[in-house]
Every structure is written in structure tokens, then in C-alpha cells.
Amino acid sequence: MFPLSGRFAEVYADRLPSGVYLGCIFASQYEMVWGNDREITTYDNAGGCYLGPVSGHNNVSVSGIGIALSNECLGGAIVILNGSGTGQIRRVTRSSTIEGNAVFFMDKPFVAPPTSMISWMMVMPFRGRTLMLGNTYKDVGAVQFYGIGLDHVVAECEGERMGGFLSWGQWRSVTTYMRVDL
Numbered sequence: 001m002f003p004l005s006g007r008f009a010e011v012y013a014d015r016l017p018s019g020v021y022l023g024c025i026f027a028s029q030y031e032m033v034w035g036n037d038r039e040i041t042t043y044d045n046a047g048g049c050y051l052g053p054v055s056g057h058n059n060v061s062v063s064g065i066g067i068a069l070s071n072e073c074l075g076g077a078i079v080i081l082n083g084s085g086t087g088q089i090r091r092v093t094r095s096s097t098i099e100g101n102a103v104f105f106m107d108k109p110f111v112a113p114p115t116s117m118i119s120w121m122m123v124m125p126f127r128g129r130t131l132m133l134g135n136t137y138k139d140v141g142a143v144q145f146y147g148i149g150l151d152h153v154v155a156e157c158e159g160e161r162m163g164g165f166l167s168w169g170q171w172r173s174v175t176t177y178m179r180v181d182l
Contacts, residue, residue, distance in 0.1 A: 038141025
């Protein structure tokens with residue numbers, strides 16, 4: 001992990017989220033990619049631990065209804081999907097089941113707390129905080145953050161005969177709480 005520095009820090013410092021980025025793809029050139037759906041970047045959904053309403057929270061944890069679908073989310077992302085706190089992302093430091101409900105412990109408190117039984121959350125492996133700066137893409141597919149791509153920065157990149165720059169997410173698993181009415 002490294003802090004953002006150099007020319008891009010000078011240009012984008014006031015526009016970038018603060019903190020440490022996990023990866024950087026800088027001044028690279030990609031050409032003639034024809035295999036694997038022509039994808040240059042993808043964060044295909046690898047499942048998740050929980051999708052459903054927030055049943056409670058405090059400064060260190062957030063809980064849902066029912067059990068987590070897996071225990072693969074240590075270090076993963078807690079994302080508030082709607083209601084108060086929409087769009088906030090926290091990292092999972094540990095998880096447990098208390099009284100039959102999933103409890104996810106967070107790296108820091110929410111700025112705007114989610115509303116119990118109104119806000120929904122998604123908990124899944126974290127794929128994010130990557131910088132893609134000054135890259136060139138020619139005769140390739142898309143640079144995409146399909147599945148889950150959180151807090152990425154793509155800046156000063158050029159594309160020629162490519163699929164574009166795309167960001168979209170989806171949930172591809174069952175939930176422990178089946179009523180979906182976002």
C-alpha cells in the first residue's frame with residue numbers, strides 16, 4: 001500500500017478520496033487484447049457474505065437479519081445501499097453470529113449511521129482503491145469495474161477502438177433475507 005504522490009497527487013489532490021491506495025497502474029499501454037472477453041480490468045463478483053437490511057449498529061459493528069452466507073469477508077467491504085448513509089463503505093475487521101444474526105465489525109464508525117430495518121447493506125470481498133493513471137488502451141475491450149469496484153480513480157487515460165470505461169455492480173447470490181424491495 002502506498003500514499004498517492006507525484007504529479008497526479010499535485011493535479012488531483014483536491015479531488016481524490018483521502019487515504020492509501022492499494023494499487024496503481026500508471027502510464028501503461030495495452031494493445032490488441034482479443035481473448036477473455038477482451039477485458040482489460042474486471043472485478044467479477046465472487047460471491048458475498050450478506051445482502052439484506054441493517055438490523056442494528058453502533059460505533060464498532062453493524063448487524064443484519066439471519067446468518068452470513070460465508071466467512072470469506074474478513075477484510076471485505078460493508079456497503080450501505082440505501083437510506084441514511086447510502087454509499088458509505090467500511091472494511092470488515094471480523095465477523096460473528098450473535099443470537100442467530102450476522103454481525104460485522106468495522107474499521108471505523110459510519111459518518112451518517114444507517115437506519116435500522118430501512119437501510120440495506122451488502123457485505124462482500126473488497127475490490128477497490130486502485131489508481132489507473134495516464135494509461136493508453138488500443139484495440140481492446142473495456143476497462144470495467146464489473147461486480148464490485150469501490151473507490152477507484154481513472155484519470156488521464158486514452159482509449160482508441162475500445163469497449164469504454166464502465167462501472168456497474170450486481171449481486172449474484174441468494175440472500176438470507178429474501179424480501180428485496182430497495
